Amino acid sequence: MTSQRRVVIALGGNAMTGPDGSATPAAQRAAIAVAAGHVADVVATGVEVVVTHGNGPQVGNLLVKNELAAHEVPPVPLDWNVAQTQATIGFTVVDELDAALAARGLAQRTAALVTRTLVDGTDPGFSEPTKPVGRFLPREQAQRFMDLGQTWEDRGEKGWRRVVASPEPRSVLDSPAVRALAGAGFVVVCAGGGGIPVVDDGKDGAALRGVEAVIDKDLTAALMAAELGADTLVIATDVDHVMVDFGTPQARPLGRVTTDELRAHAAAGQFARGSMGPKVEAALRFADVGGTRSVVTSLEHIADAVAGDDVGTSVTAR
Amino acid sequence: MTSQRRVVIALGGNAMTGPDGSATPAAQRAAIAVAAGHVADVVATGVEVVVTHGNGPQVGNLLVKNELAAHEVPPVPLDWNVAQTQATIGFTVVDELDAALAARGLAQRTAALVTRTLVDGTDPGFSEPTKPVGRFLPREQAQRFMDLGQTWEDRGEKGWRRVVASPEPRSVLDSPAVRALAGAGFVVVCAGGGGIPVVDDGKDGAALRGVEAVIDKDLTAALMAAELGADTLVIATDVDHVMVDFGTPQARPLGRVTTDELRAHAAAGQFARGSMGPKVEAALRFADVGGTRSVVTSLEHIADAVAGDDVGTSVTAR
Numbered sequence: 001m002t003s004q005r006r007v008v009i010a011l012g013g014n015a016m017t018g019p020d021g022s023a024t025p026a027a028q029r030a031a032i033a034v035a036a037g038h039v040a041d042v043v044a045t046g047v048e049v050v051v052t053h054g055n056g057p058q059v060g061n062l063l064v065k066n067e068l069a070a071h072e073v074p075p076v077p078l079d080w081n082v083a084q085t086q087a088t089i090g091f092t093v094v095d096e097l098d099a100a101l102a103a104r105g106l107a108q109r110t111a112a113l114v115t116r117t118l119v120d121g122t123d124p125g126f127s128e129p130t131k132p133v134g135r136f137l138p139r140e141q142a143q144r145f146m147d148l149g150q151t152w153e154d155r156g157e158k159g160w161r162r163v164v165a166s167p168e169p170r171s172v173l174d175s176p177a178v179r180a181l182a183g184a185g186f187v188v189v190c191a192g193g194g195g196i197p198v199v200d201d202g203k204d205g206a207a208l209r210g211v212e213a214v215i216d217k218d219l220t221a222a223l224m225a226a227e228l229g230a231d232t233l234v235i236a237t238d239v240d241h242v243m244v245d246f247g248t249p250q251a252r253p254l255g256r257v258t259t260d261e262l263r264a265h266a267a268a269g270q271f272a273r274g275s276m277g278p279k280v281e282a283a284l285r286f287a288d289v290g291g292t293r294s295v296v297t298s299l300e301h302i303a304d305a306v307a308g309d310d311v312g313t314s315v316t317a318r
Numbered sequence: 319m320t321s322q323r324r325v326v327i328a329l330g331g332n333a334m335t336g337p338d339g340s341a342t343p344a345a346q347r348a349a350i351a352v353a354a355g356h357v358a359d360v361v362a363t364g365v366e367v368v369v370t371h372g373n374g375p376q377v378g379n380l381l382v383k384n385e386l387a388a389h390e391v392p393p394v395p396l397d398w399n400v401a402q403t404q405a406t407i408g409f410t411v412v413d414e415l416d417a418a419l420a421a422r423g424l425a426q427r428t429a430a431l432v433t434r435t436l437v438d439g440t441d442p443g444f445s446e447p448t449k450p451v452g453r454f455l456p457r458e459q460a461q462r463f464m465d466l467g468q469t470w471e472d473r474g475e476k477g478w479r480r481v482v483a484s485p486e487p488r489s490v491l492d493s494p495a496v497r498a499l500a501g502a503g504f505v506v507v508c509a510g511g512g513g514i515p516v517v518d519d520g521k522d523g524a525a526l527r528g529v530e531a532v533i534d535k536d537l538t539a540a541l542m543a544a545e546l547g548a549d550t551l552v553i554a555t556d557v558d559h560v561m562v563d564f565g566t567p568q569a570r571p572l573g574r575v576t577t578d579e580l581r582a583h584a585a586a587g588q589f590a591r592g593s594m595g596p597k598v599e600a601a602l603r604f605a606d607v608g609g610t611r612s613v614v615t616s617l618e619h620i621a622d623a624v625a626g627d628d629v630g631t632s633v634t635a636r
Contacts, residue, residue, distance in 0.1 A: 023392070024392040025392065025394050025395060025398060028635055061391040061392065064387055064390050064391045065383040065384065065386075065387040065391060066383065067387075068383075068386050068387040068390060069382055069383040069385075069387060072382050072386060073343070073382045073383060074342040074343065074379065076343050076406065077343060080343060080406045083402075083405035083406050083408075083409050084401075084402035084405055085404050086432070087401035087402055087404050087432045088394065088401050088402060088403035090401075090432045091401050091432050091434055091514050091528070092528075094432070094434070094492075095434070095516065095526040095527070095528070098523055098526060099520075099526070109494055109495065111431060111492060111498075112431070112432035112492075113429060113430070113431055113432070114404070114405045114408045114409050114412070114431070114432060115428035116412070116413070154365040168439055174412075174429060176432075177427065177429035177499060177504055180429075180498060180499055180502040180504065181495060181498055181499065183503075184498040186495055186498065196409050198413065200418075206484060207417055208413040208416060208417070209413070210409070210410075210413070229373045230508040295341035
């Protein structure tokens with residue numbers, strides 16, 4: 001079993017919200033049912049599978065609930081909201097995965113793990129937060145939260161929006177538990193939303209504390225894939241390939257690409273910061289720490305992308 | 319390692335809310351820090367430890383948030399709220415446990431698992447719900463939710479309150495994952511709030527679906543202890559012993575007691591339905607399926623209760 005391949009799959013927002021971005025429980029469940037089928041197809045190829053996922057719209061909804069109920073019940077911090085989405089998305093994914101695995105006659109069990117990701121308290125994101133979260137509010141309503149210490153930005157016509165730190169993931173603290181479960185034959189769902197951001201306030205890892213931040217889920221996926229000794233990182237999104245010269249007549253999809261080539265495209269500003277940029281960065285990082293291959297492709301192609309390298313954008317060191 | 323003792327500890331509400339019942343994040347964290355110290359003391363006795371916990375006030379807060387924000391963001395069902403509390407309480411417990419274990423020089427790692435508990439869709443609780451959840455509302459406000467299909471009861475001066483099913487736990491679906499983690503040396507936090515209630519809509523376990531219910535956490539703890547092959551079930555509460563003739567001049571604590579004796583007290587109506595009743599029932603059930611011993615005692619005595627049988631109320635088959 002030492003030659004067992006292990007694959008980390010990062011599911012994007014389209015795998016857990018409706019086609020219109022809706023995050024009602026029914027829309028989430030319907031989207032997750034489809035995604036679970038594709039994940040089960042990957043399991044069917046004979047590899048160990050660890051699944052992680054985004055949580056943007058879900059966290060946004062929780063922030064609004066906190067805000068609107070603050071006069072009646074205590075609001076909880078952003079790290080608690082991230083945790084909450086790990087559980088609701090996590091149990092829905094394992095419910096649907098159990099069904100998809102059984103439908104394929106596969107015996108694997110599933111597990112959803114609450115997962116913490118260590119970040120650095122001195123990360124520049126904390127002094128200059130840039131990641132927008134939650135809904136737009138008129139200035140006078142936003143002021144109420146700024147008075148509580150939150151950072152909000154004027155976004156023009158749409159109103160003001162909260163911005164938070166998006167610190168670098170340093171270590172997925174619970175990856176030993178993920179490894180134990182994956183090694184015991186479980187398909188593990190973990191590190192949702194990039195993991196619950198925690199800082200280490202003390203010595204010897206003895207004083208962990210959640211912090212108000214959100215971590216990029218693709219960067220956490222790359223880090224976790226390395227920690228788990230996975231050979232392949234699959235970043236599932238809503239397009240078949242990473243594109244260069246996107247939106248121009250010269251637009252073309254990237255197939256097999258080396259990290260040098262991909263890095264050159266990135267340096268040339270080919271990838272949008274909030275969308276394809278972090279996916280490309282995650283693929284580069286995974287290769288840099290010795291990962292065999294990263295693939296960026298659409299959800300419906302992930303099983304083929306794990307089985308061969310002629311699907312999606314396949315990134316290797318050389 | 320086959321003779322390794324395994325202990326399931328069920329933490330009561332006092333282990334995760336303030337002395338006044340407050341469930342602010344700060345109050346929860348402070349209470350959990352204290353509880354984690356006691357759990358770490360149990361780990362220090364050399365046994366494998368699995369921790370479960372209640373979530374009543376936390377779920378209550380989430381119900382209010384759903385209610386007050388329903389005009390802006392989609393409410394989520396009760397099973398999702400249970401899941402959310404597993405994550406927030408779970409990661410706070412593992413943070414504090416990591417600190418408490420390190421402070422004692424113990425090398426064990428921790429893991430918090432999202433946990434589903436199978437219930438029967440035909441459980442009488444669903445047709446005649448009895449478990450009160452959430453806050454009291456005036457009748458006209460409660461009517462709005464009754465129109466959505468919820469059951470609310472007139473509770474007199476305090477107002478109306480929602481009641482939900484509290485079905486029998488049939489199987490802790492994720493106990494194989496708990497077993498894998500505990501066997502690999504992790505202190506596992508799981509099955510919070512009795513587990514996320516799910517029913518099996520299909521054949522072969524292939525169609526699990528969350529349901530609006532809450533499961534008694536002590537009954538789930540007893541079931542899980544049996545499934546895990548634990549030898550001891552510890553029910554931590556805010557009193558040192560189960561009492562008989564409570565509130566009378568004849569009041570006396572129970573020390574070592576057999577299931578026959580305890581069942582006789584229960585049959586005589588000694589234990590209140592909403593408080594000590596389920597704890598006594600959990601202890602009886604665990605013995606009935608072959609568990610060696612259950613102990614009901616206060617949080618600060620759990621380590622001594624695991625080490626010997628002269629602390630708390632210790633329940634054995636004979």
